[in-house]
Amino acid sequence: MDYAKFVEMVPQDKWGLLSERLIGVILGAKNDKIPNSVANTILMDMKNGTASTKKGLTNLMEVAVVLDVENTIISLGELKMLNVAAEIIQG
Amino acid sequence: MALKFGIEFVPKDPYWKLAAYAMIAENQGFSNLWVTDHYGNRNVYISLAAAAMYTNKITFGTGVTNPWMINPVITAQAIATLNELAPGRVVLGIGAGDKTTLEAVGVEMGKPMAAVSETITLFRKLIAGETVAFQGEVFKTAGAKFNFKIKNKIPVYVGAQGPKMLEMAGKIGDGILVNASHPSDIAFAVKMAGEGMKQVGKKPEDVDIAAYTSFSVNEDPKKAAKAAAPVVAFIVAGSPAPVLEKHNINPAKADEIRAALKVGDFPKAIGAVTPDMINAFSICGTPEICIEKIAALKKLGIGQFVVGSPVGQNVKQSIDLIGQKIIPQFQN
Numbered sequence: 262m263d264y265a266k267f268v269e270m271v272p273q274d275k276w277g278l279l280s281e282r283l284i285g286v287i288l289g290a291k292n293d294k295i296p297n298s299v300a301n302t303i304l305m306d307m308k309n310g311t312a313s314t315k316k317g318l319t320n321l322m323e324v325a326v327v328l329d330v331e332n333t334i335i336s337l338g339e340l341k342m343l344n345v346a347a348e349i350i351q352g
Numbered sequence: 353m354a355l356k357f358g359i360e361f362v363p364k365d366p367y368w369k370l371a372a373y374a375m376i377a378e379n380q381g382f383s384n385l386w387v388t389d390h391y392g393n394r395n396v397y398i399s400l401a402a403a404a405m406y407t408n409k410i411t412f413g414t415g416v417t418n419p420w421m422i423n424p425v426i427t428a429q430a431i432a433t434l435n436e437l438a439p440g441r442v443v444l445g446i447g448a449g450d451k452t453t454l455e456a457v458g459v460e461m462g463k464p465m466a467a468v469s470e471t472i473t474l475f476r477k478l479i480a481g482e483t484v485a486f487q488g489e490v491f492k493t494a495g496a497k498f499n500f501k502i503k504n505k506i507p508v509y510v511g512a513q514g515p516k517m518l519e520m521a522g523k524i525g526d527g528i529l530v531n532a533s534h535p536s537d538i539a540f541a542v543k544m545a546g547e548g549m550k551q552v553g554k555k556p557e558d559v560d561i562a563a564y565t566s567f568s569v570n571e572d573p574k575k576a577a578k579a580a581a582p583v584v585a586f587i588v589a590g591s592p593a594p595v596l597e598k599h600n601i602n603p604a605k606a607d608e609i610r611a612a613l614k615v616g617d618f619p620k621a622i623g624a625v626t627p628d629m630i631n632a633f634s635i636c637g638t639p640e641i642c643i644e645k646i647a648a649l650k651k652l653g654i655g656q657f658v659v660g661s662p663v664g665q666n667v668k669q670s671i672d673l674i675g676q677k678i679i680p681q682f683q684n
Contacts, residue, residue: 285668293366300368307375308406
């Protein structure tokens with residue numbers, strides 16, 4: 262899946278909100294098996310305030326989908342980003 | 353005076369989750385982070401190191417460690433090393449330890465008061481750069497000294513519940529972590545700690561008394577109670593008869609919970625938790641209800657309110673909710 266493309270579909274003024282929600286999905290996921298390098302990238306993005314940039318969001322989106330696709334889609338739906346949710350469902 | 357907010361994390365998840373929660377808590381206005389120490393979870397010091405690396409302001413410490421599992425000299429060394437990672441942001445939280453947990457690893461728990469007191473003495477001397485020749489009832493050293501210097505003072509918080517430990521904590525602690533949520537328990541703790549403080553000429557502001565609560569917040573009170581119930585079940589099961597009696601908890605109900613937990617029937621144990629139990633052993637409800645309950649504890653003389661497990665049904669959302677709705681109410 263082209264996660265960068267999904268991020269581009271989200272209006273830029275909602276990137277901060279989406280970033281918060283995706284971090285919530287990732288932290289709440291029962292599956293926590295992600296490579297250390299990916300986990301460290303997320304932590305560094307959170308620390309440096311770059312989790313809501315295009316690159317940061319692309320990374321968060323990919324991890325959220327891998328760990329908990331259902332809640333990722335629910336979150337996108339709640340944020341009225343149905344077009345992105347639909348793209349993820351279609352794969 | 354503003355009330356400080358602390359938060360407890362149990363390192364049962366990978367390091368990166370704890371580090372992320374630490375950052376979120378710091379951003380939401382929490383001033384203290386406490387990480388529990390249990391052999392079954394991730395190591396407390398390594399978890400604290402991860403939190404230190406990704407935070408800038410929050411003060412953190414063991415919540416709490418004990419004198420038995422690790423020699424006090426090594427505990428002091430670990431805390432001193434953490435202080436290099438985050439100078440001035442580290443504290444030691446030390447308590448007597450949990451008998452059941454210690455028994456599980458074959459460690460005998462003798463003379464808890466002396467062990468805690470001696471650990472603190474050793475800790476302070478080592479942190480001060482002294483060469484320590486010490487002969488106590490429990491521990492002894494023969495010229496232990498660190499090969500590196502610690503430039504700042506590192507506060508010691510004593511985990512205490514019983515009257516004697518509370519009194520001693522008032523005497524020797526820079527802070528006290530009172531493992532309780534109910535106003536009557538906190539009032540008792542403040543009184544007993546005050547007795548100890550009086551004996552050594554300390555003023556109330558010299559010791560940071562923290563209510564280390566079991567906490568659950570949600571805009572929907574039913575969801576808050578649902579999240580609190582598993583933690584309360586364990587608290588009830590571990591409470592001695594006089595504590596249950598004090599809170600008018602039916603002993604038969606407590607036995608039912610103990611029996612269910614013993615055989616691993618968690619749904620039955622959680623199902624047996626009553627609203628009275630939740631009220632006695634946790635701060636639970638909507639943000640408005642929690643604010644009211646925290647305000648009542650503040651009036652009793654606490655300086656820090658620790659949001660302990662479970663925090664809420666969804667930890668991140670709960671931290672955000674506390675930061676947005678609860679902490680601002682206690683800033684002045």
